[in-house]
Structure formats: C-alpha cells, structure tokens
Amino acid sequence: MNSYAGLDERNRSETSIVSTFLLLGLLIVPSLALAQARLLIDDPNLEDYPFVKVPVEVRENNATVLGITKDHFSVFENGQQCTVIELTCEIDSSSPPVKFILVMDVSLSMRFKYNTVEEDRDSLKWKAAKAAIATVIQKLRPEDQATLRTLYRSTMTEVPFTSDRGQLLSALFGLSLQIGTNIYDTIYNTVRDVENELGRKVMILLTDGSDQGSLYTITQAIDRANRADIPIYVIGLDVRVWDEFALRRIAEDTNGDYHLAPSSEELQVVMDKIVESIYSQRCVLTYLAADTCNDGITRDVEVVATVPPDTLARSESYSKPDLLEVYHLSMGNTSRDFRDEEIQDIPIFISGAISKKQPIDFSFTFSFNPDDLEFRGISSATGVVDGTQVTYQELAPGRVEVRGADLQAIVDVPRRMEEFLCAMEVLVLQKDSIIYSDIMVDNVQVGQDCPAYSEGFEDRIQIKGCADKLVLGVDTTLVAPGGSRINVPVLLRSYLDMEQGLSYAFVVWYDSQLMTYRGFTTEETISSTLPAMVTETKPGSLYITASPGFPAMPTGSLITLEFDTEHRISSHSISMEFSDVLMAQDCIPDIEIAGEGILLDGDCNKVVMRKAGLFLSQNAPNPVSSGDYSTSFLFGVTGTDECRLEITDTKGETVAVLIDGKLEKGTYSARFDVGNLPSGLYMAVLREGEDLVTRKVLIER
Incomplete structure (x- = not known):
C-alpha cells in the first residue's frame, strides 16, 4: 500500500513520516478553507398572521446541513427580536432530479x-x-x-x-x-x-x-x-x-x-x-410578529442562524396591507321599544377584532333628548369590559361623555362579530302617547395595541306612553222623546294613541223601566276597527267589551247603544251608570266617569243636541324642530257657525290660515307647514261663532 506522500506524483517512492505529515497539513488547510456555510431564506408567508412562516435552509457547500433546530435561529423585525415558535423540515419533493x-x-x-x-x-x-x-x-x-x-x-x-x-x-x-x-x-x-x-x-x-x-x-x-x-x-x-x-x-x-x-x-x-443532505430539505421557521398592526408599514425581517463556528444572517421584508381595524358602535339587534316612566338600559355594542390578552381604551359621546330621557349612569352589566369600571361625565343636558381607560378585555371578539360593550342607564320620562326619540353616539375612539378607525351611530327609540287618565261617560245634553228609538253614544273625552292597541271592558247600568236595550253599532266610532261585543246580562245591565285592536280615531264616540224609550207625560232623568271599567293600551290608565244620565222628554220631539263647544288638541310634534318641517292639530267643531283655525305670532299678526269656512259637526285634523318661519312662540287660534280656543306652538331651529 502506497504512503500518502506519493499522492501528487506517479510512482514516487515512500519518504519519511515527517514529510508525509507536512504534506498532509498543506493539503488539508486549503481544503478546509473551501467549506462554505450559507443561509437561504425566501419570502415570508403571512397566511396565519401574526404567525409568520419563513422558508429557510442552511447549506454547507452543496449539501443541506442536518440537525438544525429552532434553537439555532433568531428573528428580528425592524430591529425588534421576535419569539421563534417552531422549525419544521421535510425533504423537498419538488427539488430537481x-x-x-x-x-x-x-x-x-x-x-x-x-x-x-x-x-x-x-x-x-x-x-x-x-x-x-x-x-x-x-x-x-x-x-x-x-x-x-x-x-x-x-x-x-x-x-x-x-x-x-x-x-x-x-x-x-x-x-x-x-x-x-x-x-x-x-x-x-x-x-x-x-x-x-x-x-x-x-x-x-x-x-x-x-x-x-x-x-x-x-x-x-x-x-x-x-x-x-x-x-x-x-x-x-x-x-x-x-x-x-x-x-x-x-x-x-x-x-x-x-x-x-x-x-x-x-x-x-x-x-x-x-x-438526506443531497436531497434539498424544505424547512419553515415560524415566529410571532412583534408588530401585528395592519398599517401598511414595511417590516424588515432579519433571520440569524448560529451554526458554530458560523453566524449566518439573511434579510427579507414584507408589508401588511393598510387594513386598520374598524370599530363600529351600535345598539345591535336589541329592541328599540321603551316604556315610559321606567328605568331602561340603552345597550352599546361593538364590532371589530378585540383580544382579551390586550387592554382596551375607548371613549364616545352619548347624546339624547333631555325632554324624553333622563341620564342615570352606566349599567354595571359586563360584556367586553366590566361595566363598573366605565366612567362618564355629563357635558350638558342630553350630552354625556363615556370613557373606558386601559381596561382589561374580558372576551375575544372576532373580526366582523358583535359583542356587548356597555349600557346607558336612563329614566324614560312620562308621555301621553307613543313618540320617537333620537339618540346619537359620536366622537368615538377605540383602540388596543394598534391604531384603528372608529364609527358611531344615530338611532331612534320608541317610547310607549299613554294617558294617565281617560274620561268616559254619556252626553248629558242628550234629550230623548218618549216612545222612540234613540242612539246613546258612549263618549271618550280623552285622547288615545293611534299607534297603540286598545281593549276595554265595562258595565253600563240603566233604568229598564224607562228604556229597553235593542242593540249597538260601532260605525263612525273609535271601535269601528275593534271586535266589540255587548251582552245584556239582565234587564238594566249591559256588559260591553272589545278585544285588542287599533282605534279608528283618537277621541269621540267609543260605541253607540240603541234603546227604545217608554212614553211619559212629563220629563224624567234616566240614570246611566258605569262600573268595573277597564281600558288599556300599552298601559292601564285611571278612568274618570263624567256623564251618567240623559233626559227623557215628555213630548214627541226628536232627539236634540245642545251645543257642546269646541276643542283643539295640542299640536304634535311640539316644539317643531328644523328636521320636522310640519306639525299637526286635532280639533272638533259643533257645525253651528263658520270656523277658522289660524296661526298668529306674539304680536297677534296672522302668519298662516289652516281652516276657514263652515264644517259639519265632527272631529278633524289640520297640518301646519312651518316653512321658513323663525324660531319662537306662536299661537294656534280656533274660532267658531263667538267661541274661541287657543294653543301655544313653539318652533326651534
């Protein structure tokens, strides 16, 4: 077997051991210098952001270096070190043959x-x-x-x-x-x-x-x-x-x-x-991004591999699109119906991604009509945050600033989902009818670690009010001739809310010696749209009911009863008393009975009506704001004289004429278009003959 000293020349004789090792040193040193380690990386993958996946490979000469783990790597984004999560490797089946x-x-x-x-x-x-x-x-x-x-x-x-x-x-x-x-x-x-x-x-x-x-x-x-x-x-x-x-x-x-x-x-x-080293290995290094805001800013990514004795580094970059989170506040899908004279919560919901691992800051201004609502504070209910930690400051009547500073988010809210944030506690003020009241949330600021866009809302709630008292009775001015069939209207002298259902039940007692019940009608009455029923429980007693339905008119005759009268030589007063009266819309008001009798005349004259006078309801809405443009009146006339309904200013000068002429007896409505009239106090004046009724009208711009 030849010695190593003979490697570079053919047939050279063996030399000394010293020469051999000297030559070995000369051969080995340059060969070691040729070994080159390289770090290869590719474009970051952002599909699982904020977890960023970077394809990496460490090669020495032409071979993949094996045995590399995540502990060999460090990652920096814009100079800030990130947490390396894992390194996964597999043979790249797509490498060339x-x-x-x-x-x-x-x-x-x-x-x-x-x-x-x-x-x-x-x-x-x-x-x-x-x-x-x-x-x-x-x-x-x-x-x-x-x-x-x-x-x-x-x-x-x-x-x-x-x-x-x-x-x-x-x-x-x-x-x-x-x-x-x-x-x-x-x-x-x-x-x-x-x-x-x-x-x-x-x-x-x-x-x-x-x-x-x-x-x-x-x-x-x-x-x-x-x-x-x-x-x-x-x-x-x-x-x-x-x-x-x-x-x-x-x-x-x-x-x-x-x-x-x-x-x-x-x-x-x-x-x-x-x-394994001949076949390319595809490794993916996963790390948690240091800055997870979608703000469009370019992130410079430096990957450092420490493979002794080498420290290798390569850089890439990526940009997240400018998709800052949008937080939107709303009332959600909750009911907008509120009962008057009750303390209610107006919920505020938030949509937009929220992480419970990060503190949240928010503020907004809650605006409402102080004539309809009275602010009582922030509900203690818990949603995204603990409601007891939300603070507020009343800026002016009907305007409150709400703030949550550095609060711990209690739940995660996925993007495009909605979650309860907090609730405004208000007292709904008493109203005689159903009204609509506007609320608004603006000046909204919401954020966690990233800047974000924030949006408020305008909404409208319905306040279900009704009259505290209803006045019921018969027309005591009615004179009935003996031996005739007469119609006796049961009158409602108060106003109902046309948008609330009505039901009622009561008993009418009458003198069966002087009158005999023959039937009833609901034509041209409040009950013309209701399923009404009259039952004669015994002579002299009528049980009158109506199942829920919307009234046909706000006031006037509730129902008309038909009787036959007995002959009498002289006039007699016929008592008609009411008992067990129950009338309900969305609430149950008190009932006042006014008028429990008619007059039975001793002659054969037809039924006559004494003049009952005029009435003019308060206009609605009142005051009239710049967004309403018009307001309406309900009024009644006797039909005996010419009538005129006009609007005057504080100097008594007429600014609008709504009705001018003779009308048949009955109840009517009139609309007043405010046009360009300036803000101020005006008077609505209704005249019929010598009689006059007035109401105050307020216009606010």
Missing part, C-alpha cells in the same frame, strides 16, 4: 473484519456495504437515476444510468470481490464517462482502503470532478488515519462530504444522512 453515481469498493480487503486484516467468514463489512448502497437505490424517486460502478484495479460500469431499481439491486447483490484499489483512476474515469450527462450529478464512493497504483493523481481526479461539477461524498470503512486524510480531501475539495463509518450500524446511519 438527481443522477447518483454509486461507486463500490470491491477490493479483497472488503472481506476482512473491521479494523483488522483477519478474514471474516460472515463477510459483515462486505454485506453492510451492499446494504448501504441498496438504501440509496431504494430511496430513488421516479425522476431520479443511478449508475453502479465498481472500484478495484480497474473501473467497471456494472449498470449505466437507469431508474430501474430492480436492475440496480440485482447487479449490486451479484458483485464479487476483485484485486486492487485504484481510487483516483476510478474517480477520473467515471467522471469522464458521465460528465456529458444532463442534470445534477452526485457521486457516492464507499471504500475501506487507500489508493494503490492509480495512473492519475488525487489532484487530477479532484480537478476532473470539479470541472464536471460533481460533488463526491466519501464513506471510509476501517481506514488508517493517513488514508482518511486523502479521502477527506477528495470530499471537501469537490464540495461533497466525508464520513467515517467503522461499523455496520454507523454505516447505515451515515448513508441515510448523505441521502
């Missing part, structure tokens, strides 16, 4: 036991070498190819490039041992044979000896491999230290790798590592 050049040492020394020259009857080293090469063949992808070459005194092509694993394995297990170990000639001749093959080529050389009698030098073999761009991965089996230096030089100077495998078990592990 590989042409494997499998070179097997079949010299007679392969039959020896490891680390001896003693023959091994079981041929463990020889069998292990074949098994290791078989591992490479079995891992070939469909697009890969391999050629099998043997190394001894000559170089033999056992199988040319093929993807047929069966052919390769059959040839491998049919190999037999030969004489000689011409390593450099085998490398040189093999590279020469395959260098014109297209595609990526890699040589794996497995040997247990040193070169013996090659015509080419180690330098010539290495140069030929480098010109063909073929890295050589060398596995040394049971070799002495001076031979290992030569094998290491071949590997490192061709940008391959060298491994020593002095046992069968280690040989299999080494071969697996080599195959």
Whole structure:
C-alpha cells in the first residue's frame, strides 16, 4: 500500500513520516478553507398572521446541513427580536432530479473484519456495504437515476444510468470481490464517462482502503470532478488515519462530504444522512410578529442562524396591507321599544377584532333628548369590559361623555362579530302617547395595541306612553222623546294613541223601566276597527267589551247603544251608570266617569243636541324642530257657525290660515307647514261663532 506522500506524483517512492505529515497539513488547510456555510431564506408567508412562516435552509457547500433546530435561529423585525415558535423540515419533493453515481469498493480487503486484516467468514463489512448502497437505490424517486460502478484495479460500469431499481439491486447483490484499489483512476474515469450527462450529478464512493497504483493523481481526479461539477461524498470503512486524510480531501475539495463509518450500524446511519443532505430539505421557521398592526408599514425581517463556528444572517421584508381595524358602535339587534316612566338600559355594542390578552381604551359621546330621557349612569352589566369600571361625565343636558381607560378585555371578539360593550342607564320620562326619540353616539375612539378607525351611530327609540287618565261617560245634553228609538253614544273625552292597541271592558247600568236595550253599532266610532261585543246580562245591565285592536280615531264616540224609550207625560232623568271599567293600551290608565244620565222628554220631539263647544288638541310634534318641517292639530267643531283655525305670532299678526269656512259637526285634523318661519312662540287660534280656543306652538331651529 502506497504512503500518502506519493499522492501528487506517479510512482514516487515512500519518504519519511515527517514529510508525509507536512504534506498532509498543506493539503488539508486549503481544503478546509473551501467549506462554505450559507443561509437561504425566501419570502415570508403571512397566511396565519401574526404567525409568520419563513422558508429557510442552511447549506454547507452543496449539501443541506442536518440537525438544525429552532434553537439555532433568531428573528428580528425592524430591529425588534421576535419569539421563534417552531422549525419544521421535510425533504423537498419538488427539488430537481438527481443522477447518483454509486461507486463500490470491491477490493479483497472488503472481506476482512473491521479494523483488522483477519478474514471474516460472515463477510459483515462486505454485506453492510451492499446494504448501504441498496438504501440509496431504494430511496430513488421516479425522476431520479443511478449508475453502479465498481472500484478495484480497474473501473467497471456494472449498470449505466437507469431508474430501474430492480436492475440496480440485482447487479449490486451479484458483485464479487476483485484485486486492487485504484481510487483516483476510478474517480477520473467515471467522471469522464458521465460528465456529458444532463442534470445534477452526485457521486457516492464507499471504500475501506487507500489508493494503490492509480495512473492519475488525487489532484487530477479532484480537478476532473470539479470541472464536471460533481460533488463526491466519501464513506471510509476501517481506514488508517493517513488514508482518511486523502479521502477527506477528495470530499471537501469537490464540495461533497466525508464520513467515517467503522461499523455496520454507523454505516447505515451515515448513508441515510448523505441521502438526506443531497436531497434539498424544505424547512419553515415560524415566529410571532412583534408588530401585528395592519398599517401598511414595511417590516424588515432579519433571520440569524448560529451554526458554530458560523453566524449566518439573511434579510427579507414584507408589508401588511393598510387594513386598520374598524370599530363600529351600535345598539345591535336589541329592541328599540321603551316604556315610559321606567328605568331602561340603552345597550352599546361593538364590532371589530378585540383580544382579551390586550387592554382596551375607548371613549364616545352619548347624546339624547333631555325632554324624553333622563341620564342615570352606566349599567354595571359586563360584556367586553366590566361595566363598573366605565366612567362618564355629563357635558350638558342630553350630552354625556363615556370613557373606558386601559381596561382589561374580558372576551375575544372576532373580526366582523358583535359583542356587548356597555349600557346607558336612563329614566324614560312620562308621555301621553307613543313618540320617537333620537339618540346619537359620536366622537368615538377605540383602540388596543394598534391604531384603528372608529364609527358611531344615530338611532331612534320608541317610547310607549299613554294617558294617565281617560274620561268616559254619556252626553248629558242628550234629550230623548218618549216612545222612540234613540242612539246613546258612549263618549271618550280623552285622547288615545293611534299607534297603540286598545281593549276595554265595562258595565253600563240603566233604568229598564224607562228604556229597553235593542242593540249597538260601532260605525263612525273609535271601535269601528275593534271586535266589540255587548251582552245584556239582565234587564238594566249591559256588559260591553272589545278585544285588542287599533282605534279608528283618537277621541269621540267609543260605541253607540240603541234603546227604545217608554212614553211619559212629563220629563224624567234616566240614570246611566258605569262600573268595573277597564281600558288599556300599552298601559292601564285611571278612568274618570263624567256623564251618567240623559233626559227623557215628555213630548214627541226628536232627539236634540245642545251645543257642546269646541276643542283643539295640542299640536304634535311640539316644539317643531328644523328636521320636522310640519306639525299637526286635532280639533272638533259643533257645525253651528263658520270656523277658522289660524296661526298668529306674539304680536297677534296672522302668519298662516289652516281652516276657514263652515264644517259639519265632527272631529278633524289640520297640518301646519312651518316653512321658513323663525324660531319662537306662536299661537294656534280656533274660532267658531263667538267661541274661541287657543294653543301655544313653539318652533326651534
């Protein structure tokens, strides 16, 4: 076996051991200098943001460095260190096809036991070498190819490039041992044979000896491999230290790798590592972004890999779109109906992404009509935050600033979802009818760690009010002739809310000696739209009911009862008393009875009505704001004289005439368009003959 000092010249005689080691030093130093580690990274993947995934690979020469973990990496965004979550790696199945050049040492020394020259009857080293090469063949992808070459005194092509694993394995297990170990000639001749093959080529050389009698030098073999761009991965089996230096030089100077495998078990592990490093490994480094705001600002990402003795760094960048969170406040899907004279909560909901891991700040202004609502404070109800920690300041009547400063969010709110934030506690003031009242939330500011856009809202609530008292009775001015059929209207002298349902029940007692009940009608009455019923429970007693329905008019005759009167020579008062009266809309008002009798005349005159006078209701809405444009009046006339309904200013000058002329007896409505009249106090004046009724009208701009 030749000494290592004879590597660079053919047939040079062995020199001293000192010269050998000096030459080894000269050969090894430049080869180590060629080893280059590189860090490769690709564009960050933001699909799971704020978890950022960066494709990474650490390569030394042409091979992937194995055994890298997340602990080898540090990540910085705009100079701020981020938390590395994980590193996942797998073989990149999309890497280009590989042409494997499998070179097997079949010299007679392969039959020896490891680390001896003693023959091994079981041929463990020889069998292990074949098994290791078989591992490479079995891992070939469909697009890969391999050629099998043997190394001894000559170089033999056992199988040319093929993807047929069966052919390769059959040839491998049919190999037999030969004489000689011409390593450099085998490398040189093999590279020469395959260098014109297209595609990526890699040589794996497995040997247990040193070169013996090659015509080419180690330098010539290495140069030929480098010109063909073929890295050589060398596995040394049971070799002495001076031979290992030569094998290491071949590997490192061709940008391959060298491994020593002095046992069968280690040989299999080494071969697996080599195959993994030849195939590109796709690794993904996942880290948590330091700044998660979608503000459009570019993030410079620096990935640092510490692989002793090297510290490698590469940079990429990414930008999140300018998609700042939009927080929108609203009343949500809650009811807008409120009962007067009750304390109610007006809920405020928030939509937009909120993390309970971060504190939240918010403020807004709550505006309302102080004639309809009285602010009582913030409800203690808990939603996104603890309601007891929300503060407020009354800025003016009907205007309150609400603030939550550095509060801990209690729940997570996904983007585009809605969650309860807090509630305004208000007292709903008493109203005689259903009205609509506007509320507004503006000057909204909401934020967590990131700046955000914030929006308020305008909404309208319905206040269900009703009269505290209703006045019910009969028209005491009615005079009924004896021996006639008469209609007796039951009068409602108060006003109902037309938007609230009405139901009622009561008993009418009358003198059955003077009148006999014949029936009822609801035509042209409040109950014309209600399912009314009259039951004569006994002579002199009527049970009158109406199931819920909307009234046909706000005031006037509730229902008309029909009676036959008895003949009397002189006039008599007929008592008509009411009991067990219940009338309800959205509330149950008190009932006042006014009028419990009529007059039975002794002659045969027809029913006559004494003049009952005028009425003029308060206009609605009042005051009239710039957004209302008009207001309406309800009024009644007797029909006996000309009537006039006009609007005057404080000087008594007429600014509008709504009605002018004679009307039939009844109830009417009139609308007043305020036009461009300035703010101030005006009077509505209703005249009929000598009678006059007035109401105050307020216009606010």
